[in-house]
Structures are given as structure tokens and as C-alpha cells.
Amino acid sequence: MKYVILIHSSPRPWGHPTGDFVPENQGRSAEQREQENVEFDAMLREMHQRGELVSAEALGDPAGSRLYRWSDGERVVTDGPYTEAKEQLAGFFLIDVESPERAHEIAGRFGVPGETIELRPAMWPGGEDA
Template sequence: MKYVILIHSNPQPWGHPTSDYLDAHKALPADVRARLQGEFNQVMTELSANGELLGGEALGDPTAARLYRWRDGDPLVSDGPYSESKEHLAGFFLIDVDSQARAEQVAARFSGPDETVELRLLMWPGGDDQ
């Protein structure tokens, strides 16, 4: 089963890893920050070793985004990000795991202070869930 783990964040200034730019993360004691970084490295190593990690990328500053919406029969282009959003998509990881329970276990390990992690099942062409 393939899932995408979407990392939503809003660091100011924008940078990666996003946690390094979030006040709540920077306020944690150094040993806690080191532990969290170690846990992240551990899950990445585990996913790679298991063949569960298919890929992932950090995304650039949302202020450089271009938004395309359909209006009056034509695409309408505007500068990003979505003005009503407090959090923006910071990056993603694509995983292939045996079950939803495993996907949830992995996604929980990606969460951190002031970030939201979204887990979404991928769909095959035609709209059927895998």
C-alpha cells in the first residue's frame, strides 16, 4: 500500500529542516532536539533498509509558489501561498508499506512541535484506492 506523508509547517524564515526554524522546536532543550533528530534519522534509515521509502523531497518557500485555479473557462494564475493558510506544505515522503497500521506508525514518527503531518493513501489511475 502506497501512502504519501505530507509535512505541513510554517517556519519563519522558510528553511529546511523546517524544525530548525520553528520557535517551538528551538525552545526545546538541546538534548530533546538531539533526540528528535536521532529518531528522525532512525526512521529514515529503517524505511530505507526495509525498502519502504520510495522517495521524498523538501519544498521551496511557499511565497515563490504560483497557484493555478480555473475561472470563467480559463486558468487563472496568482502568486502563492494560499493567503488563508497558516501552514504550508513543506515536503513529502512516499512510502510503500504492508498496511494502514504500519503507515500510521510511520507517519506518527514524523510529527514534531508546530508541524502537522498528513497521511494520504495513493490512488491508482481511475480513482480506486490501492
């Protein structure tokens, strides 16, 4: 079963890992942040060894994005970011796991204060669950 883990964040300045640039996380102790980084790296190694980590990408600053929409039957292109929301899509992980429970277990270990993690099932182009 494939799932996408989406990381929504608002780092200032834009940078990765986003938790290093989010005020809510920067206010925590260096020891706590380092321990969480060690645990996260261990989880990524485990996922890789189990064949669960398919792909992952950090995304660039949304200020550099372009929007392609339709209005009155015409294509309209504008500069990003794509939304006025505080948080933007910062990156994603594509995972392939044995069960929804495993996907929830993994997603629950992502993120730091100041970030929102979204777990979404992936679908094949025909619309059926992957």
C-alpha cells in the same frame, strides 16, 4: 500499500528541516531536539532498508509558488502561497508499506511541535487504492 506523509509547517524563515525554524520546537532543549533527530534518521534508515521509503522531497518557500485556477471558463494565474493558512505544505514522503497499521506507525513518528503531519493513502490514476 502506498501512502503520502505530508508535512505542514510554517517555518520562519523558510528552511529545512522545518522543525529547526519553527518557534514551538526552537524553545525545546537542544538535547531533546538532537535526540529526536537521531531517532528520525534511524527511522529513515530502517524504512530504506525495508524498501518502504519510495521518495521524499522538501518543498521551497510557498512565496515562490504559482497558482493555476479557473474562473468563468478562463485560466487565472496568481502568485503563491496557495492559501491564507498559517501552515503551508513543507514536504512529503512517499512510502510503500505492508499495511495501514505500519503507515500509521511511521507517520506517528514524524513531526515536532509546531508542525502538522497528514497521512493520506495514494491512489492510482484510475482512482483505485494503490
